[in-house]
Structures are given as structure tokens and as C-alpha cells.
Amino acid sequence: MPKDTFHKLPPEKQKTIVNAFIDEFSNHRYDDASITRVVKHLGIAKGSIYQYFKDKLDLYLYIKQACEQEKLRYIQDVKRDDFQDFWMYYRALYQSGVQFDLKSPRESKCLYSISKNEHSPSVAQFHNQWRDQALVLFEAMIQREIDQGYFRHDLSTKTMSFFMVATSVHIGDYMQIFHGTDFDKNIEEGRPVFAEQEQLLLQSVDQFIALMKAAFQPQNETNQ
Amino acid sequence: MPKDTFHKLPPEKQKTIVNAFIDEFSNHRYDDASITRVVKHLGIAKGSIYQYFKDKLDLYLYIKQACEQEKLRYIQDVKRDDFQDFWMYYRALYQSGVQFDLKSPRESKCLYSISKNEHSPSVAQFHNQWRDQALVLFEAMIQREIDQGYFRHDLSTKTMSFFMVATSVHIGDYMQIFHGTDFDKNIEEGRPVFAEQEQLLLQSVDQFIALMKAAFQPQNETNQ
DNA sequence: CACCATTATGACTAGGTGGTCACAAAGGTT
DNA sequence: AACCTTTGTGACCACCTAGTCATAATGGTG
Numbered sequence: 386m387p388k389d390t391f392h393k394l395p396p397e398k399q400k401t402i403v404n405a406f407i408d409e410f411s412n413h414r415y416d417d418a419s420i421t422r423v424v425k426h427l428g429i430a431k432g433s434i435y436q437y438f439k440d441k442l443d444l445y446l447y448i449k450q451a452c453e454q455e456k457l458r459y460i461q462d463v464k465r466d467d468f469q470d471f472w473m474y475y476r477a478l479y480q481s482g483v484q485f486d487l488k489s490p491r492e493s494k495c496l497y498s499i500s501k502n503e504h505s506p507s508v509a510q511f512h513n514q515w516r517d518q519a520l521v522l523f524e525a526m527i528q529r530e531i532d533q534g535y536f537r538h539d540l541s542t543k544t545m546s547f548f549m550v551a552t553s554v555h556i557g558d559y560m561q562i563f564h565g566t567d568f569d570k571n572i573e574e575g576r577p578v579f580a581e582q583e584q585l586l587l588q589s590v591d592q593f594i595a596l597m598k599a600a601f602q603p604q605n606e607t608n609q
Numbered sequence: 610m611p612k613d614t615f616h617k618l619p620p621e622k623q624k625t626i627v628n629a630f631i632d633e634f635s636n637h638r639y640d641d642a643s644i645t646r647v648v649k650h651l652g653i654a655k656g657s658i659y660q661y662f663k664d665k666l667d668l669y670l671y672i673k674q675a676c677e678q679e680k681l682r683y684i685q686d687v688k689r690d691d692f693q694d695f696w697m698y699y700r701a702l703y704q705s706g707v708q709f710d711l712k713s714p715r716e717s718k719c720l721y722s723i724s725k726n727e728h729s730p731s732v733a734q735f736h737n738q739w740r741d742q743a744l745v746l747f748e749a750m751i752q753r754e755i756d757q758g759y760f761r762h763d764l765s766t767k768t769m770s771f772f773m774v775a776t777s778v779h780i781g782d783y784m785q786i787f788h789g790t791d792f793d794k795n796i797e798e799g800r801p802v803f804a805e806q807e808q809l810l811l812q813s814v815d816q817f818i819a820l821m822k823a824a825f826q827p828q829n830e831t832n833q
Numbered sequence: 834c835a836c837c838a839t840t841a842t843g844a845c846t847a848g849g850t851g852g853t854c855a856c857a858a859a860g861g862t863t
Numbered sequence: 864a865a866c867c868t869t870t871g872t873g874a875c876c877a878c879c880t881a882g883t884c885a886t887a888a889t890g891g892t893g
Contacts, residue, residue: 390840413730419881429841430843440882441881540819544813548820592764617870656853664851665852
């Protein structure tokens with residue numbers, strides 16, 4: 386986490402610095418991100434960064450945490466108990482995700498890029514840890530649905546949670562790949578990443594949900 | 610592709626060099642792989658490599674192609690028409706994949722690692738191209754199953770093929786993550802990557818197949 | 834103003850990379 | 864043996880990085 390010196394900075398300068406690094410980590414993997422490049426762009430001395438943060442990793446973790454905190458503001462109010470059907474809940478999470486993207490495109494793109502750092506040697510351990518944590522959460526969630534008879538019970542929850550995490554990740558990839566052009570163009574022109582495409586994007590999400598819904602449905606049951 | 614000089618080398622020396630680079634690309638992403646490190650390990654001069662290959666990319670593409678050629682020998686005989694059910698065919702492909710792994714663990718692990726290079730800036734374009742090619746193939750395959758009434762027809766083939774490619778990739782990840790310890794231990798000790806775990810691994814594959822089968826099943830049909 | 838703690842600076846270190854090239858060695862042919 | 868083409872070599876180049884630290888600038892306080 387940042388040193389005191391950073392927190393004593395005027396808030397707008399903090400934000401300028403954070404934004405610059407968000408952009409860097411959005412466009413480069415951890416090991417390829419260059420502090421030298423960012424300070425050049427910011428017009429400040431390299432040494433200053435090391436007055437604010439212990440090292441590159443400290444900086445990386447802070448940026449990630451800052452983006453996550455922002456996203457959490459959007460999705461924390463989506464509760465499972467407010468939905469009868471799990472998949473309505475799941476869809477609502479993506480709907481909030483798109484909202485997050487509309488209002489905080491920088492942070493959204495950064496989180497997406499960071500999630501692709503899984504194989505960067507310097508931070509691989511952290512990502513493995515985060516992935517395992519996600520798997521545990523998903524497994525608990527899925528177990529609950531199984532217990533209530535909403536999900537099939539003939540497969541291991543481990544496989545099912547892995548499958549769900551993987552598919553969730555790939556929904557993001559799908560959007561990035563097939564709507565990514567607009568994605569980046571919007572960023573450059575300062576517009577929201579998914580500007581005016583909410584409905585289009587949610588239609589893609591719905592297709593994936595339809596697939597997962599069928600996959601998780603209790604077997605020996607008429608579908609629809 | 611390699612220069613003539615490389616092909617004139619004694620076959621066993623060719624293989625020694627290729628193996629060394631397979632190991633390097635197995636343990637490092639494209640941009641992190643170090644030619645200097647490999648030549649040091651091989652005990653030959655760095656300049657020699659540039660007598661054999663144009664540059665690092667040329668080397669990378671050759672190594673990838675060599676591994677793929679090896680894998681193809683195992684899976685090229687698995688034909689869709691030899692199976693009544695698509696998922697039997699899909700399973701047979703994985704079965705051959707495990708065979709490939711048993712007999713060519715080096716090449717198998719290298720191909721897996723290379724597939725994780727998607728976001729390495731220097732080779733990202735190539736990987737995008739390969740991914741698009743894979744999507745086209747899968748889309749055609751899926752279209753055929755839809756036409757014959759084996760797959761549901763209420764979703765776009767684009768989404769379905771993306772979903773299938775994604776899941777296929779993640780079956781590999783699942784194996785790597787949950788059987789990876791043995792994986793690497795086997796490599797070090799020169800044993801096949803999936804030694805004596807064929808059945809265990811295919812059980813995992815079967816679970817994923819069960820999920821995909823349900824996901825792709827024509828809707829409004831009693832399953833099982 | 835003088836004092837002092839805090840903050841900003843950028844040249845510098847140590848380490849890494851892919852790729853080059855003048856030269857040395859090897860090997861085949863006359 | 865003499866010649867010439869092909870192959871092997873490793874010091875070297877240009878370029879990049881994260882992180883350091885002596886020094887300078889700043890700003891608040893008595």
C-alpha cells in the first residue's frame with residue numbers, strides 16, 4: 386500500500402498519478418509496464434514514485450485494489466436473495482458490470498487487463514491465490530443452488546465452479562474481442578467503453594447464460 | 610522457418626537444440642524466453658542460433674509448428690464420421706491428446722504454454738489470427754451438428770463456437786491446475802506428464818463433456 | 834529571517850535483452 | 864598442400880528496465 390507521502394498529496398494529483406498507471410496497466414502486462422514511461426508522460430521524476438510506493442508490486446496492488454473498490458460500488462447491492470432465479474441474479478451482476486463500465490471505463494479496462502496477467506512470472510503467485518479464492522466463493526454459491534434443487538447434483542462442485550468461473554472470464558473475452566474495436570475507440574475519444582451498446586452486450590451475455598443454464602440444469606427434467 | 614544451415618546439421622544436434630528451446634518456451638512466455646539462457650545451457654555460441662534461424666520469432670514459429678506436427682500424428686485419425694455421437698468424437702480427441710501427452714510430454718507442455726502467450730505483445734497478432742482460424746473451424750463443425758438436429762438451434766453459432774473453444778481451453782487449464790503438480794514432477798523425472806493418470810484425467814474431461822452436452826442439447830427435449 | 838523536516842529530482846547502478854559482425858575454425862575439392 | 868566455401872564464435876552494440884541516493888527545492892514554524 387502507498388506510503389504516507391502519497392496520501393498527503395493533493396487529491397487531484399493523486400488521481401492524475403493513479404490514472405496514468407491505470408492506463409499503463411491497461412495496455413501492458415505487469416512485466417511490460419514501464420514506470421519510466423509513465424513518469425515521462427506525467428512529467429515528474431522517477432524518484433518521486435518511490436517516495437509514494439515501496440516498489441512496482443506495491444503500486445500494482447494499489448491500482449488493482451483501487452479499481453476493484455470502484456467496481457464493488459456497483460455490484461455490492463446485487464444480492465442473491467433478491468432474485469428467485471439464480472440466472473436472473475447472475476444477469477443482474479453483468480448488468481451492473483456494464484454500468485460500471487459506462488461510468489468508469491478506465492478502471493473497467495484496467496481490471497480486465499490485470500485479469501490477463503495470470504502468467505506474468507512476477508505476479509503469478511498472487512493471481513493463483515486470487516483464482517483459488519474465487520473458486521471457493523463460486524463453489525459455495527453453487528453448493529447452495531444444488532442443495533435447493535436448482536442445479537444438477539450429478540457432478541462435482543469443483544468442476545462446476547471451475548466451469549462457471551471460466552465461462553464468466555470468457556464472457557469478458559467475447560466482449561473484448563467482438564466489441565473491442567468500439568471499446569478502444571470509445572476510450573480514446575473519452576466516451577464510455579460500452580457506449581450505447583448496453584442492450585447489444587447484454588444480448589451476448591444472455592446467450593452465454595442460456596448455455597450455462599442448460600448446462601447446470603438438473604438432469605432428467607424437461608427443460609424450458 | 611529455419612535456414613538451410615539448420616537442416617544440414619546432424620539430426621541429433623537438431624533435436625538437442627529444438628528440445629532446449631521447447632523447454633525454454635514451456636517455462637517462459639515469448640517475451641520472457643531468453644536465447645542467451647538457452648545457448649548457455651546448450652554450450653554453443655549465440656551467433657550460431659542466428660545461423661540457423663532468422664530471428665527469435667522465426668525460432669518460435671518453428672518450435673510451435675514442430676510440436677503441432679507431433680500432436681497431429683495422434684489426433685488426425687480421429688474422424689467425426691467414425692462416431693455416431695458428437696461427444697464421443699470430442700472425447701476421443703481428448704483421449705488421443707492424453708496419448709500424445711504420454712509419449713511426447715515435452716511437446717505437449719510446450720503447446721500448452723504457447724497457448725498462454727495470447728497477450729504477449731510481440732506475438733499477439735499471430736495468436737489472434739490462430740484463434741480466429743480455430744473459431745471458424747469450430748463454427749463449421751457446430752453448424753453441421755445443428756443441421757442434423759444434434760445441437761440446439763436457438764443460439765448463434767458464433768457464441769456456441771466461442772463457448773466450445775473457451776471450454777476446451779479450460780479443460781486444459783483444469784488439468785494443469787489440479788494435476789499440474791504431478792505434471793511438472795513427471796517432466797523433471799522424465800516420466801510422461803500424465804503418467805498413470807489417464808483414467809483420472811478422462812474422468813475430469815467427462816465431467817466437462819457432461820456440462821457441454823447439456824448446454825448444447827436441443828431445447829424442449831427431455832434430457833438423458 | 835533562520836531553521837528544519839519533508840518532498841522532488843534525475844544521473845547513476847546493476848542487470849537484462851535481441852541481434853551483429855569481424856574473425857576463426859572446419860571441411861570439402863582440386 | 865593450397866584454396867575456398869560454409870559454419871562456429873563471443874565480444875560488442877544499442878536499448879531497455881527497476882530501483883537508489885546525494886543533492887536541491889519547498890514549505891511550514893518559531
